[in-house]
Amino acid sequence: MANLADAVNLVETEQTARHRRPLRINWLALAMILPSIIALLLIGLYPLLFALSLSFQRFLLNRPQNNGLFVGFENYATVLNDPLFWSSLGRTLTMLLIVLIVQIVAGIGIAVLIDSSRWRAVNWTVKTALVIPIAMTPAVVGLLGLLIFNRDFGLMNYLLGLIGIEKVNWLGDPTMAMVAIILTDIWQWTPFAALIMLSSLAIVPHDMVEAAKLDTKNSWTIFRYVKLPYLMPGITAFMIIRTADVLKLFDMPFTLTRGGPGVSTELISLYVQRMGFRIFDMGVASAQAVLLLILCIILARAYIHFFYRTPESE
Amino acid sequence: MRKGFVFLLVLALVLVGLAGTSAEPSRAQGTWSLAEAAKPYAGTEIRAFFLERPGYVAAQQMIPEFEQITGIKVTWDVTPYENSLEKQTLDFTGGTAQFDVVLVDVVWIGNFAANGWIVPLEKFYKNPALADPELNLDGFFPILLESFGTWDGVIYGLPFDNYSGLLYYNKCMLQEAGFERPPDTWEELLNVYGPALTKDGKYAFALQSRRGETQSADSFMRVIWPFGGSLLKDDFTSNLSSPESLAGLKFRQDLMRYMPPDIVAFDHDETVQALAQGQVAMITEWSAFYATLANPATSRITDCLGITVEPAGPAGRKPALGGFSLAVNSSSSEAKQAAAWLFIQWITSEAKAKEYAERGGVSGRRSVYQDPEMIAKFPHYPALAESWEKYGNAVFRPRFPEWPALSDVIAQFGTEMMLGSISVEEGVARIEAQMATILRDYTAGRLPKLQ
Numbered sequence: 001m002a003n004l005a006d007a008v009n010l011v012e013t014e015q016t017a018r019h020r021r022p023l024r025i026n027w028l029a030l031a032m033i034l035p036s037i038i039a040l041l042l043i044g045l046y047p048l049l050f051a052l053s054l055s056f057q058r059f060l061l062n063r064p065q066n067n068g069l070f071v072g073f074e075n076y077a078t079v080l081n082d083p084l085f086w087s088s089l090g091r092t093l094t095m096l097l098i099v100l101i102v103q104i105v106a107g108i109g110i111a112v113l114i115d116s117s118r119w120r121a122v123n124w125t126v127k128t129a130l131v132i133p134i135a136m137t138p139a140v141v142g143l144l145g146l147l148i149f150n151r152d153f154g155l156m157n158y159l160l161g162l163i164g165i166e167k168v169n170w171l172g173d174p175t176m177a178m179v180a181i182i183l184t185d186i187w188q189w190t191p192f193a194a195l196i197m198l199s200s201l202a203i204v205p206h207d208m209v210e211a212a213k214l215d216t217k218n219s220w221t222i223f224r225y226v227k228l229p230y231l232m233p234g235i236t237a238f239m240i241i242r243t244a245d246v247l248k249l250f251d252m253p254f255t256l257t258r259g260g261p262g263v264s265t266e267l268i269s270l271y272v273q274r275m276g277f278r279i280f281d282m283g284v285a286s287a288q289a290v291l292l293l294i295l296c297i298i299l300a301r302a303y304i305h306f307f308y309r310t311p312e313s314e
Numbered sequence: 315m316r317k318g319f320v321f322l323l324v325l326a327l328v329l330v331g332l333a334g335t336s337a338e339p340s341r342a343q344g345t346w347s348l349a350e351a352a353k354p355y356a357g358t359e360i361r362a363f364f365l366e367r368p369g370y371v372a373a374q375q376m377i378p379e380f381e382q383i384t385g386i387k388v389t390w391d392v393t394p395y396e397n398s399l400e401k402q403t404l405d406f407t408g409g410t411a412q413f414d415v416v417l418v419d420v421v422w423i424g425n426f427a428a429n430g431w432i433v434p435l436e437k438f439y440k441n442p443a444l445a446d447p448e449l450n451l452d453g454f455f456p457i458l459l460e461s462f463g464t465w466d467g468v469i470y471g472l473p474f475d476n477y478s479g480l481l482y483y484n485k486c487m488l489q490e491a492g493f494e495r496p497p498d499t500w501e502e503l504l505n506v507y508g509p510a511l512t513k514d515g516k517y518a519f520a521l522q523s524r525r526g527e528t529q530s531a532d533s534f535m536r537v538i539w540p541f542g543g544s545l546l547k548d549d550f551t552s553n554l555s556s557p558e559s560l561a562g563l564k565f566r567q568d569l570m571r572y573m574p575p576d577i578v579a580f581d582h583d584e585t586v587q588a589l590a591q592g593q594v595a596m597i598t599e600w601s602a603f604y605a606t607l608a609n610p611a612t613s614r615i616t617d618c619l620g621i622t623v624e625p626a627g628p629a630g631r632k633p634a635l636g637g638f639s640l641a642v643n644s645s646s647s648e649a650k651q652a653a654a655w656l657f658i659q660w661i662t663s664e665a666k667a668k669e670y671a672e673r674g675g676v677s678g679r680r681s682v683y684q685d686p687e688m689i690a691k692f693p694h695y696p697a698l699a700e701s702w703e704k705y706g707n708a709v710f711r712p713r714f715p716e717w718p719a720l721s722d723v724i725a726q727f728g729t730e731m732m733l734g735s736i737s738v739e740e741g742v743a744r745i746e747a748q749m750a751t752i753l754r755d756y757t758a759g760r761l762p763k764l765q
Contacts, residue, residue: 061403061404061407062403062425062429062715062716062718063429063715064407064429150584151574151575151576151579152574152588152593153591169575169576170576170579171576171579172575172576172577172578172579173576174733174735177579257525257579258524258525258526259525260524260525260526260529260578260579260725260726260729261524261525261578261579261729261730261732261733262525262578262726262727262729262730262733262735263726263730274722277399277400277403278399278400278718278719278721278722279718279719279722280403280718280719
């Protein structure tokens with residue numbers, strides 16, 4: 001959930017930047033937040049700087065004799081010339097695009113349904129149920145996926161069998177294995193989108209909706225011009241969080257397919273892990289991680305630039 | 315008087331001589347005791363690296379006895395196999411000595427030993443204060459001590475959790491199809507048993523082939539050796555494009571007709587389950603899975619379970635070999651090292667071997683496999699002992715530090731080969747290209763050619 005905090009911070013800095021006040025330092029407040037700042041620097045910034053320095057060194061864990069040798073941009077050159085890096089990055093970005101679109105659209109749909117429902121008990125139950133997939137450990141989700149997508153005994157093929165569809169070779173076929181990973185991710189994270197959208201819908205002023213209803217009976221028009229603007233900050237935050245999330249998505253695919261069959265589900269994080277902890281080339285693995293971080297920052301800035309609008313600015 | 319004095323002198327000398335001769339053997343055998351040896355280390359706490367497998371559960375059950383005798387406290391961490399190389403490597407390179415008793419897979423011994431991360435055991439077994447006179451290193455199956463205990467002629471670990479590949483089969487399914495015995499050769503399995511047993515949604519065979527060590531070790535290497543192939547030539551260049559290696563890999567492609575269509579997603583669990591639930595008729599799996607297959611709670615075929623040695627290929631019988639030894643971390647303090655040694659020596663000892671086996675472990679001690687009582691209890695023992703005694707292949711997988719990287723490359727192209735997205739020849743060519751880079755320090759003569 002640190003991601004959520006980061007994203008909210010980003011959104012807030014954008015807001016405060018617009019109405020900047022003269023700087024006055026509140027020493028007491030500073031003293032009180034100092035311990036957490038120090039902790040953050042230690043566990044956030046230090047490893048980052050360490051990885052940055054590693055990325056310029058030869059650092060093989062299983063041949064430690066010449067470790068620490070400065071090699072300039074050699075590790076970066078290795079990464080950029082590695083076709084496997086590009087193919088796993090491409091796979092990850094394709095998956096990101098698909099899950100973002102599906103999760104945002106489905107999330108809004110679920111949120112609007114709950115928001116317009118009048119039964120409080122149903123609302124409460126659905127909201128609680130939505131939290132369950134998010135709260136599950138990704139590694140466990142992957143293990144569940146192994147059972148659900150098993151060709152012979154799996155739940156998925158059983159359900160498909162009920163409507164007369166032949167057994168699907170989910171985990172043994174390169175394309176279907178990727179589909180299984182995407183479906184699992186959608187299952188786990190659509191509820192998160194729904195919850196964010198639900199809280200955004202809650203801040204839409206009631207009188208504005210009422211006023212709009214006087215002008216038009218078309219509920220799509222009301223959604224598009226009255227409600228959607230209030231959803232945009234939430235959507236942007238969701239996109240930033242999920243982008244970082246998918247770029248480092250590891251546990252679930254690792255337990256579900258381990259990147260196989262072949263390289264068909266090798267997402268970028270699996271590849272970085274493989275480089276670091278199977279091939280034990282920490283230098284190259286760090287270079288990959290640094291490049292990913294840069295990509296993540298660029299995407300986050302792009303999202304804010306293109307999607308982030310406060311309702312007032314519409 | 316003088317006579318009497320001489321008599322007394324002679325008597326005294328004789329008595330001293332007698333005492334001397336009888337004292338010698340007692341110091342070698344009788345007076346060494348674990349309790350005495352452990353006295354200086356009482357209160358020392360050591361930590362062991364364990365997996366979640368039956369042998370480690372057996373050890374956990376036995377540890378209280380060791381603690382009681384020695385006063386040494388033994389704790390342990392249970393880690394999934396997939397993370398264990400990474401976790402231990404980080405412990406070694408960080409010098410943190412979290413684990414005093416480390417676990418060495420057959421394919422890690424070169425890595426750990428060449429980097430000096432584990433202690434040559436000579437240090438302990440040549441020290442009379444620490445060495446149990448009944449240690450008897452020759453009591454281990456030589457292949458086990460050699461392959462995952464020894465590197466470059468030096469012993470680093472004692473075999474603890476030992477595996478051989480075995481052919482498990484469903485007698486009832488075979489009998490129904492008219493077979494009175496399991497296949498003796500791989501060709502027979504493919505040509506005779508394959509077509510007869512693949513029908514009605516059931517398959518003749520399953521070869522665990524999921525990407526990872528399962529693909530590279532259990533699937534890829536398993537078909538190369540029996541056909542006379544190998545991974546490397548003596549000069550450490552690839553031998554994969556030899557006609558023999560290619561024949562093995564092509565054999566695997568042919569065999570896929572008689573295996574479940576999602577075989578590339580099968581790990582050990584799926585494979586063992588497929589046999590246990592009656593979905594496939596035969597599997598070649600590690601000896602350790604006997605416990606799962608023979609237990610009515612986890613297997614439907616306990617009455618039909620048959621076990622024998624792996625089938626032979628044109629080059630003979632070359633079953634998969636695997637297992638783990640226990641070794642001592644070089645970064646641990648001297649006291650912890652000694653305590654760790656005493657524990658390793660005790661848990662792998664001949665005296666404890668039977669108890670260890672009865673609790674679910676697979677001992678590396680020959681004596682257990684000759685015990686008629688044990689053979690009656692564990693019907694797979696003769697096949698297991700035969701595999702180690704006659705067909706053991708210490709370099710079934712190379713044991714140098716580069717194996718994990720190589721294994722990854724093989725796992726990737728090996729599965730792609732099986733899926734048919736690349737041909738066997740093309741897959742081999744791609745593995746060879748990357749292998750040449752990974753092993754360049756060997757081929758250029760910068761590293762000694764040890765595997």
